[in-house]
Amino acid sequence: MDCPRFLELLHPWLDGELDLVNALEMERHSDGCGACLAESAALRDLKARLSHGALAFAAPPGLAARIRASLPVASPASVPPALPASDGSGSKRWRPWHRPRARLGAAGLVSALLALALGFWAMNAGFRRDALAGEMVACHVRSLQADHLFDVASTDRHTVKPWFTGKLDFSPPVADFSEEGFPLVGGRLEYLGGHPVAALVYRRHLHVINVFCWPAASGDNGRATPKTLQGYHVVFWSRDGFRLGAVSDLNAEELGQFVELMKR
Amino acid sequence: MDKPNAGTFESQVLPHLDAAFGLARWLVRSDTDAEDRVQDAYLRAWKSFAGFRGGDAKAWLLAIVRNACYTWLKSRRLENLSTPFDEEIHGPWDASDNPHARLALDRDRQAIRRAVEALPVEFREVLVLREWQGCSYREISEIADIPIGTVMSRLLRARERLHKSLARSGGEG
Numbered sequence: 114m115d116c117p118r119f120l121e122l123l124h125p126w127l128d129g130e131l132d133l134v135n136a137l138e139m140e141r142h143s144d145g146c147g148a149c150l151a152e153s154a155a156l157r158d159l160k161a162r163l164s165h166g167a168l169a170f171a172a173p174p175g176l177a178a179r180i181r182a183s184l185p186v187a188s189p190a191s192v193p194p195a196l197p198a199s200d201g202s203g204s205k206r207w208r209p210w211h212r213p214r215a216r217l218g219a220a221g222l223v224s225a226l227l228a229l230a231l232g233f234w235a236m237n238a239g240f241r242r243d244a245l246a247g248e249m250v251a252c253h254v255r256s257l258q259a260d261h262l263f264d265v266a267s268t269d270r271h272t273v274k275p276w277f278t279g280k281l282d283f284s285p286p287v288a289d290f291s292e293e294g295f296p297l298v299g300g301r302l303e304y305l306g307g308h309p310v311a312a313l314v315y316r317r318h319l320h321v322i323n324v325f326c327w328p329a330a331s332g333d334n335g336r337a338t339p340k341t342l343q344g345y346h347v348v349f350w351s352r353d354g355f356r357l358g359a360v361s362d363l364n365a366e367e368l369g370q371f372v373e374l375m376k377r
Numbered sequence: 378m379d380k381p382n383a384g385t386f387e388s389q390v391l392p393h394l395d396a397a398f399g400l401a402r403w404l405v406r407s408d409t410d411a412e413d414r415v416q417d418a419y420l421r422a423w424k425s426f427a428g429f430r431g432g433d434a435k436a437w438l439l440a441i442v443r444n445a446c447y448t449w450l451k452s453r454r455l456e457n458l459s460t461p462f463d464e465e466i467h468g469p470w471d472a473s474d475n476p477h478a479r480l481a482l483d484r485d486r487q488a489i490r491r492a493v494e495a496l497p498v499e500f501r502e503v504l505v506l507r508e509w510q511g512c513s514y515r516e517i518s519e520i521a522d523i524p525i526g527t528v529m530s531r532l533l534r535a536r537e538r539l540h541k542s543l544a545r546s547g548g549e550g
Contacts, residue, residue, distance in 0.1 A: 172399075364430075
């Protein structure tokens, strides 16, 4: 190694950026060259003076608290309620309708109203699903922020599924996909569109996937395009009379794989 | 490290507050301005955290802090066009600095801090990232968005300038 090459590599050397072979050559050269040894000593000295602890700046006390306070928190009140009772069956849409049959004279009027309502439903389906997706994202964010990811923490579907019994008037489909890389980690109750729903929590590496599940309403064809809201992906699907929606910051492709597993 | 988003933001991004403040403080050269820039950067980081795909959270945050500082410095430079820049007033010795903290540093540290603060911001940035943040050349190149060759040449020139100005101030004292 010659002197120009030594000076060229001097800074990377003392910054720890050289590989072992070059570092050894640097040492060997400076051992035999007074001028280069002086150069390296000067740089070592400068670096040592800079590394004095008193020169480093630490964040002032209270800054962390001010930053925490300034971060916006997704508030449940900021999301409009989804799933309005626009299909005419009232707010308890998924309960069996036991009402006595209306008189024949009224039946025509009822069916006309129903047709009108269904038309309205279809027209508004897109808007309502957007609102629902927004509410689901808010639920997802809140579950992570408030440290309330699950009411029942278990990777065992035979623990999670019975937990919902008595808390909901339906039994959500619960499966574990640990082998596929999406382990079930728990479940909790959520409130979406004015109804209690089941929230199943899955993980993919460090990402959390919240799956919301509720009985499908009549007239809901289950088709909905995946959405991205505030950076979260939202996917809806239907299965065995249930409507399901998954929310996660996982990339769309892996979330798609997960949804395919859930559909099986 | 368990939860993404709010929980992960707390555990992955907030711990780098000292590094964030340190970089901002060296770049904008005043405590209060640095605090504002860091708060601004954290808000930006929070908003784009969903797009953060793992990796080095510190480097990711420092890049945001760096950009927030540069944006602010640029806006200040435009303001300064109307008033002539006076090194005595606007120089390294910012009025908002804590005098007690200054006194705590001995003469050598004061000379070093003054010399570093007098460096052009492009040089100051690479030097601070290397010496006080312990960033590798690759990390600096990512944070400052410059090629590694530029990192090396700026670091070299920053140290040459620093060495010269310290020799000068040492000769005076």
